[in-house]
Amino acid sequence: MFEFNITARNHRARTGVFSTPHGDLLTPVFAPVGTQATVKTLTPEHLKGIKASLVLSNTYHLYLRPGDDIVSELGGLHRFMRWPNPMLTDSGGFQVFSLSQTRKIDDDGVTFKSHIDGSMHRFTPERSIRIQENLGADIIMAFDECSDPNDVAYSRIAMERTHRWAERSLKAKRRADQALFGIVQGGVQADLRAESAQFIASLDTPGIAIGGLSVGETKQQMHDTLDVVTPLLPEGKPRYLMGVGTPEDLINGVVRGVDIFDCVLPTRLARHHSAFVPEGRLNMMNATFARDERPIDETCDCYACKTFSRAYIRHLIVARELLAGTLLSIHNLRALIRLMENIRVYIADGSFEERVPDLLRQWQGNAARHKKE
Amino acid sequence: MFEFNITARNHRARTGVFSTPHGDLLTPVFAPVGTQATVKTLTPEHLKGIKASLVLSNTYHLYLRPGDDIVSELGGLHRFMRWPNPMLTDSGGFQVFSLSQTRKIDDDGVTFKSHIDGSMHRFTPERSIRIQENLGADIIMAFDECSDPNDVAYSRIAMERTHRWAERSLKAKRRADQALFGIVQGGVQADLRAESAQFIASLDTPGIAIGGLSVGETKQQMHDTLDVVTPLLPEGKPRYLMGVGTPEDLINGVVRGVDIFDCVLPTRLARHHSAFVPEGRLNMMNATFARDERPIDETCDCYACKTFSRAYIRHLIVARELLAGTLLSIHNLRALIRLMENIRVYIADGSFEERVPDLLRQWQGNAARHKKE
Numbered sequence: 032m033f034e035f036n037i038t039a040r041n042h043r044a045r046t047g048v049f050s051t052p053h054g055d056l057l058t059p060v061f062a063p064v065g066t067q068a069t070v071k072t073l074t075p076e077h078l079k080g081i082k083a084s085l086v087l088s089n090t091y092h093l094y095l096r097p098g099d100d101i102v103s104e105l106g107g108l109h110r111f112m113r114w115p116n117p118m119l120t121d122s123g124g125f126q127v128f129s130l131s132q133t134r135k136i137d138d139d140g141v142t143f144k145s146h147i148d149g150s151m152h153r154f155t156p157e158r159s160i161r162i163q164e165n166l167g168a169d170i171i172m173a174f175d176e177c178s179d180p181n182d183v184a185y186s187r188i189a190m191e192r193t194h195r196w197a198e199r200s201l202k203a204k205r206r207a208d209q210a211l212f213g214i215v216q217g218g219v220q221a222d223l224r225a226e227s228a229q230f231i232a233s234l235d236t237p238g239i240a241i242g243g244l245s246v247g248e249t250k251q252q253m254h255d256t257l258d259v260v261t262p263l264l265p266e267g268k269p270r271y272l273m274g275v276g277t278p279e280d281l282i283n284g285v286v287r288g289v290d291i292f293d294c295v296l297p298t299r300l301a302r303h304h305s306a307f308v309p310e311g312r313l314n315m316m317n318a319t320f321a322r323d324e325r326p327i328d329e330t331c332d333c334y335a336c337k338t339f340s341r342a343y344i345r346h347l348i349v350a351r352e353l354l355a356g357t358l359l360s361i362h363n364l365r366a367l368i369r370l371m372e373n374i375r376v377y378i379a380d381g382s383f384e385e386r387v388p389d390l391l392r393q394w395q396g397n398a399a400r401h402k403k404e
Numbered sequence: 405m406f407e408f409n410i411t412a413r414n415h416r417a418r419t420g421v422f423s424t425p426h427g428d429l430l431t432p433v434f435a436p437v438g439t440q441a442t443v444k445t446l447t448p449e450h451l452k453g454i455k456a457s458l459v460l461s462n463t464y465h466l467y468l469r470p471g472d473d474i475v476s477e478l479g480g481l482h483r484f485m486r487w488p489n490p491m492l493t494d495s496g497g498f499q500v501f502s503l504s505q506t507r508k509i510d511d512d513g514v515t516f517k518s519h520i521d522g523s524m525h526r527f528t529p530e531r532s533i534r535i536q537e538n539l540g541a542d543i544i545m546a547f548d549e550c551s552d553p554n555d556v557a558y559s560r561i562a563m564e565r566t567h568r569w570a571e572r573s574l575k576a577k578r579r580a581d582q583a584l585f586g587i588v589q590g591g592v593q594a595d596l597r598a599e600s601a602q603f604i605a606s607l608d609t610p611g612i613a614i615g616g617l618s619v620g621e622t623k624q625q626m627h628d629t630l631d632v633v634t635p636l637l638p639e640g641k642p643r644y645l646m647g648v649g650t651p652e653d654l655i656n657g658v659v660r661g662v663d664i665f666d667c668v669l670p671t672r673l674a675r676h677h678s679a680f681v682p683e684g685r686l687n688m689m690n691a692t693f694a695r696d697e698r699p700i701d702e703t704c705d706c707y708a709c710k711t712f713s714r715a716y717i718r719h720l721i722v723a724r725e726l727l728a729g730t731l732l733s734i735h736n737l738r739a740l741i742r743l744m745e746n747i748r749v750y751i752a753d754g755s756f757e758e759r760v761p762d763l764l765r766q767w768q769g770n771a772a773r774h775k776k777e
Contacts, residue, residue, distance in 0.1 A: 067723040068716070072445075074727065075711070097694065097719040104695055105715055113711050321470065322477060338448070338486050342478055343441070346470040350440040353726055354447065 033210040033237040035269050041383040043261065043288040046375050049238070049269050051117040051169035052208045053109060054084070058269060058290035059374055061281060061367045062087045062119060064298065067096065068112040070364070071298050072357040075113050080334055081365040082372070085170075087119045087293040088112075090162055091126030095145050095152075099165035107167030119170040119293070121273070122159045122200070122214075125177050125242070136176065138192065156199035164206050170271075172240060173200035175214040180248040186218030193242075194230050201234060212271060214242040219252040221259045228263035239264050240271040241289070245280070253280070257287040264288075278307065278370055278394040285374055286387055292371075297363035302356050304348045307366040309393045315359065320345040333365035334358075370394075406583040406610040408642050414756040416634065416661040419748045422611070422642050424490040424542035425581045426482060427457070431642055431663035432747055434654060434740045435460045435492060437671065440469065441485040443737070444671050445730040448486050453707055454738040455745070458543075460492045460666040461485075463535055464499030468518050468525075472538035480540030492543040492666070494646070495532045495573070495587075498550050498615070509549065511565065529572035537579050543644075545613060546573035548587040553621045559591030566615075567603050574607060585644060587615040592625040594632045601636035612637050613644040614662070618653070627656055634661035651680060651743055651767040658747055659760055665744075670736035675729050677721045680739040682766045688732065693718040706738035707731075743767075 032052060039046045049056040062085040063070045063078065070078060070086060078086065088108060093099060105111050108118055124141070127134055131143035131152075140155030159174040174196045178189035197213040204211050213231040217223030231239055241260055244253050257272070264270055271291035272284050281292055297307065306313045308328045313320075315327070326336035327344065335344070335358035347355035374390075377383035405425060412419045422429040435458040436443045436451065443451060443459060451459065461481060466472060478484050481491055497514070500507055504516035504525075513528030527535075532547040547569045551562035570586040577584050586604040590596030604612055614633055617626050630645070637643055644664035645657050654665055670680065679686040681701045686693075688700070699709035700717065708717070708731040720728035747763075750756035 067719075067725055069720060069725050069727050072726050072730070074707070074730070076707075092723075096723050097715070101695060101715065101719075105697060105713065111713075111716055111719075113716075322474060324478060334447070334449075340478065340484075342470070342474065343484055343486075346440070346474075346484075347442060350442075350465075350469050352440055352442050353445050353729070354442050356726070357445070357447070357730075 032208065035237065035267060037266065039379045039381075041378045041381060042286075044285045044374075044378050044383050045288065045290070046378045047269065047290060049290070051210065053115060053117045053169050056084050056117055056291075057375060059281075059285045059371050060085050060291055061371045062291065062293040063364050064089075064293055064295045065112065065114075066295070067092050068102070068108060070360070071302070072353065072360055075115075077334070077357070077361055078114070081361055082368055083116070083364065085117045085119060085291070086114050087121070088166070088168065089126055090120045090123035090159065090166065091130065093120075093166055094123060094162050095147055099162040103165035103167070107165075109167065117170070118168040119271075119291075120163050120166050120168040120172065122172040122174040123154055123162065124159070124175045125274070127154055128177055136192075138195070140174075156196040157203040160200050160203040160211070164204075164209065167206075168209065170210045170212060170238065171204075173197040173211060173213045175216060175242055177216065177243045177246060178218050180218040180243065180246060180252065183218065183220055186216070186220055186223055190216045190218075190223050190227050194227070197231060197234060201236065210237040212236055212238040212240045214240040214273070215260055216243045218243060219248050219256055221255065224256050224259045225263060228260045232264050236268070238269040238271060238291075240273050242273045244272065245275045245294075250283075254283055254287065257284065257289065261288040278367060279391060281367065281370060282374070282387060282390050282394065285378075285383075297367055298360045301359035301363050304355065304359065305363075306359055307363045315341065315344050315355070316348045317345070327359075327362050328366070331362060331365060331369070333362050335362040405581065408610065408640060410639065412752045412754075414751045414754060415659075417658045417747075417751050417756050418661065418663070419751045420642065420663060422663070424583065426488065426490045426542050429457050429490055429664075430748060432654075432658045432744050433458050433664055434744045435664065435666040436737050437462075437666055437668045438485065438487075439668070440465050441475070441481060443733070444675070445726065445733055448488075450707070450730075450734055451487070454734055455741055456489070456737065458490045458492060458664070459487050460494070461539070461541065462499055463493045463496035463532065463539065464503065466493075466539055467496060467535050468520055472535040476538035476540070480538075482540065490543070491541040492644075492664075493536050493539050493541040493545065495545040495547040496527055496535065497532070497548045498647070500527055501550055511568070513547075529569040530576040533573050533576040533584070537577075537582065540579075541582065543583045543585060543611065544577075546570040546584060546586045548589060548615055550589065550616045550619060551591050553591040553616065553619060553625065556591065556593055559589070559593055559596055563589045563591075563596050563600050567600070570604060570607060574609065583610040585609055585611040585613040587613040587646070588633055589616045591616060592621050592629055594628065597629050597632045598636060601633045605637050609641070611642040611644060611664075613646050615646045617645065618648045618667075623656075626653070627660065630657065630660040630662065637661075651740060652764060654740065654743060655747070655760060655763050655767065658751075658756075670740055671733045674732035674736050677728065677732065678736075679732055680736045688714065688717050688728070689721045690718070700732075700735050701739070704735060704738060704742070706735050708735040
C-alpha cells in the first residue's frame, strides 16, 4: 500500500503512480477541494465526469460540522459523501490559524474558538490524527503551524514546532490504511526551508507536503522556495504543494518536481462567474456574451462546454440561477484536471520541458488577473 | 401534430398520449417548473434522470430576462436550455398580476412595471403570443386575467376579458408547431366556471387549461370547480390544471379528469429543506437525521435516494451547502413524477378509482402541512 512509482521524468518534473486503498493516483494530479465533504454544488457524478481522481476535505470544518465521530459512525468520509476514489484530509492546522476567531498556541497544541458558534476547542497533533483517522481519508497530514512568511523569527519557531508536531503525529498514527505526510514549513527563508525539508525527509512517511506557500509571498518567493525544497526531498516519495493554485502555479510546481496540488480557486472563481480559459480568465457575466453561442472554451471537453452556450450561462448568472455556479465549477475544475492530464502526456513523451514557456504563455492571462499577483 | 389519444379510462380519470414536435407526453403528467429557463439547481441530465417529460417555463420572466428576442436568436427555448423534450410556456398574465410592481389593465392589455428594474412594459394577447412564438415551446397559453376568487363581480369581468383575449390570442397565433391552449377562468363561482368552460371548449384549440386555482381558494372549492369544469370540456382534448400542486392535489385532479399539472412546490420545498415522502413531509434539517443512514425515502428510485443518507443531506443543509437543494429538488420532483407514473399504471389496469382513498391517505401527511391548507 502507498507505493509510489515514478513512470517518467523530464528534468525535475515527473509522472508517477501513487497507490492508495481507494485506487491509484496518476501524478501530477490536481485535487478539487470538498471543504465540508462536498465539492461545492457538485455531485460525485459530476466529479467522475470531469475525471477527478483525488478529492480533498478539511479536517477543521468536518470536526466542527457534522463532527468526525458522526462521519466515523457513518462509515467514514468516502462513504459519507459517496466518493469511492482517493481522498486527502489536511490536519486542521491551517484553518485553525486562518478561520477560527481566537487561538492560543503552545507547544502542546492550539486552543481555538469555532468560527461557527464561538465554542472553544483544542487541537493537538494527537487529536488531529485521531480526527483524521475518524474521517478515514487515504492521505492524511501531520499537524503543523503555518507562519507569516515575512516574519523570520516566527517562521523558525513555527517550523521547529511543526517538526516536533510531525514526530508526534507520526507516533499517534494507528491506521495502516492511511498515508501520513509530514509538512515542510519555514516561511520564505531558504535556510529554514532547507532545514525543514531535510528534517521532514528524514521521517518515515510515504509522502511529503510543502506547506506555507500561496499565503502572501510573491511568485518568485514561491519558486525560490520550491527550488530549495524539492531537491532535498527523496525522489521516491510524492510531493504535495498545499493550497496551490492557479494554472501557472501548477505548471511552475510540476517544473520543480511537485506531484500533488489542491486549491479552492476553481470553485471559488466559479461562484464569482469567472471561467478559466487558456487565453485569459473570462467574466461570464459580461454583456458581450449575451448572444454568444460558443461554449465557454471551445477546446474543453467538460459537460458545461459540451452542452451550453456562453449566452445561456450568462443568462443564468444575470438571473441569479445557482446552476451557473455548478456549470462554471465543472468547467474550471475540468480545465485544471485537463491541464494536468496534458502535462502527464508531455512528461511521458519527453516534451514537457520545451513546452513550458508555451504553456505559461498560454495560461498567463489567468495568472495576471489572480489577486495574489 | 398535437394529437391526443386516450389510452385508458377509470371513471373520469384517463391516461393518454399527447404528441408534440418534441415527443409524446404520457398523461397524466407532472411538469417541473423552469421559471428562468432552468429548473432551479438542476441540469437537463438531472431532469432526464428523474424521467421528467414536460418542462414549463415562464414567459414573463424570459421576456424580461434574457429577452425573448435573444432566446429566439439562439434557436428557441429548447436549444437555449438544452431541453430536447416537450416544453410549455404560460402567457405571462399570471406573473404580471402576481409579481410586477404596478399594473394597469384595460381591455386591450396590461401595462406593468418590471419587478427587476422598475422599467415599464405592456402585454397584450398579441404580444404574449408573439413572445411565446419567440420562445418556441410546444404548448403555449392564451393571455388571460386571473381574478381574486373571492371577488364575484371582478371574477365575471376578468372571465369575460379572458374570453375576448383567448379569441385574440388564437387569431394572433402563427406557428403551426405550437399548440395554443385557451384558459378557463371564473373564480370559484360555479355559474361563471360553467360559462367559461363552455366558451373555451368552443374554441378551436388542441388543449384546454384551467386557471385561477391554487390561488387562495379552499381545497373544497378547487374540487367543486373542477367538478363543474371538466365534465363540460371535450373528452378528446388534454386538460391542464395550472400551478397545481401538492401530491394530494394531483390525485384529486386526476380523479376529476385533469391530464397535465405543474407546480413550483417540489423545488421550492427543496430549497426550504423539505422532502416529500408518502408518510408526511420531512424537514431534513431535523437533528433526528444526524446519524440516519437511510435514504430520504426507502421506496424512491431517484439519484438522491439511491446514493445519499439522510445524515449526509442533513449535514449539507446545516453546513449551508447548495448541493442539499439540488438533491432535494431531484427527490421531490421524482416523487411527483413517480406518483404520476403509478397513477398511469393504476388507470391502465383499472385499479385507480379503488386506490384513491389509499393514495390520498398515504400522501395526506404532505397535504396537511401545505401552507394553503
